Amino acid sequence: MIIGIDIGGTKIAVAGFARDGDRLERATEVRTLATPSRAGGPAIVQAVADAVRDVRGGDPVEAVGVGTAGVVGPDGTITSATDAIAGWVGFPLRSALADAVGAPVAVVNDVHAAAVAEAERGAGAGAQAMLMVAVGTGIGGAVVLADGLRRGVTGTAGSIGHMEISLPPNLAERRCPCGGFGHVEAVASGPGLEQTYLEGTGVRLPLREVHAAALRGDARAEGVIRDGARYLGRALASANAALDVEVIVVGGGVAEIGETYLAEVRRAYREAAMAGPAAARVVPAELGVDAALTGAALLGARLVERSD
Numbered sequence: 001m002i003i004g005i006d007i008g009g010t011k012i013a014v015a016g017f018a019r020d021g022d023r024l025e026r027a028t029e030v031r032t033l034a035t036p037s038r039a040g041g042p043a044i045v046q047a048v049a050d051a052v053r054d055v056r057g058g059d060p061v062e063a064v065g066v067g068t069a070g071v072v073g074p075d076g077t078i079t080s081a082t083d084a085i086a087g088w089v090g091f092p093l094r095s096a097l098a099d100a101v102g103a104p105v106a107v108v109n110d111v112h113a114a115a116v117a118e119a120e121r122g123a124g125a126g127a128q129a130m131l132m133v134a135v136g137t138g139i140g141g142a143v144v145l146a147d148g149l150r151r152g153v154t155g156t157a158g159s160i161g162h163m164e165i166s167l168p169p170n171l172a173e174r175r176c177p178c179g180g181f182g183h184v185e186a187v188a189s190g191p192g193l194e195q196t197y198l199e200g201t202g203v204r205l206p207l208r209e210v211h212a213a214a215l216r217g218d219a220r221a222e223g224v225i226r227d228g229a230r231y232l233g234r235a236l237a238s239a240n241a242a243l244d245v246e247v248i249v250v251g252g253g254v255a256e257i258g259e260t261y262l263a264e265v266r267r268a269y270r271e272a273a274m275a276g277p278a279a280a281r282v283v284p285a286e287l288g289v290d291a292a293l294t295g296a297a298l299l300g301a302r303l304v305e306r307s308d
């Protein structure tokens with residue numbers, strides 16, 4: 001059995017997958033547990049190892065794939081993360097989990113994992129090359145080419161959120177969580193949109209309610225969401241000038257606003273993109289909350305295929 005795991009700041013999901021020739025299919029329920037985030041890395045590894053034992057039943061574990069919050073270095077150590085999980089930065093997740101479960105382990109960033117699944121069996125299936133962006137609390141991204149995921153030298157390939165775009169002066173001065181200025185994450189992530197609405201109205205609302213206001217015809221709320229979508233579309237155009245991929249997959253909680261949001265991303269993308277990449281398809285993610293888990297399992301399975 002191959003195990004796929006998605007480690008987030010609040011929740012961990014674990015499922016078993018069965019290999020059938022080239023296919024990998026989920027063979028168990030998805031088990032979810034609260035992340036022991038205040039207790040840190042060793043407690044998380046223990047909780048994950050317990051969940052793996054429950055999920056596998058009597059089957060031996062051939063390999064484990066993990067998609068996790070944070071930047072994952074080449075050796076599977078977390079090299080950068082928010083403070084959502086105590087002590088996560090510097091934690092050697094790959095080696096600690098391999099010791100705990102007694103099987104080979106692959107670890108990548110959660111958006112990287114989700115992109116692997118979207119490329120193989122979701123919105124990017126059949127495409128030669130794909131760029132994914134996940135717009136939520138932050139803006140993550142991933143690049144999947146014909147020969148697979150580009151992790152990058154430091155594990156940060158596809159970091160669309162930290163591309164600089166030209167912004168009006170009031171937004172250009174807003175600091176990105178990474179410390180930079182002018183980054184699309186600062187103005188187009190969920191918290192970025194909430195901040196823009198607050199600065200325009202004096203009212204602090206969660207994005208869900210900003211969206212509800214937009215649906216009721218609140219022009220300011222509509223404008224905040226539309227502008228966020230446009231900033232994202234322009235950043236994607238810059239990214240695809242460098243990459244020239246065929247499909248751009250847009251996922252994450254903000255993208256769940258739906259087709260009105262996506263249409264605005266697409267329009268801004270086409271206006272800003274150079275000829276050639278302007279023809280790339282901009283489509284919604286298809287695999288939902290299980291994408292990272294599934295992509296992680298696909299990467300885990302490759303550890304076994306390599307040694308078959």
Ligand SMILES: [Zn+2]
Nearest residue numbers: 162176178183
């Ligand atoms: Zn940034």
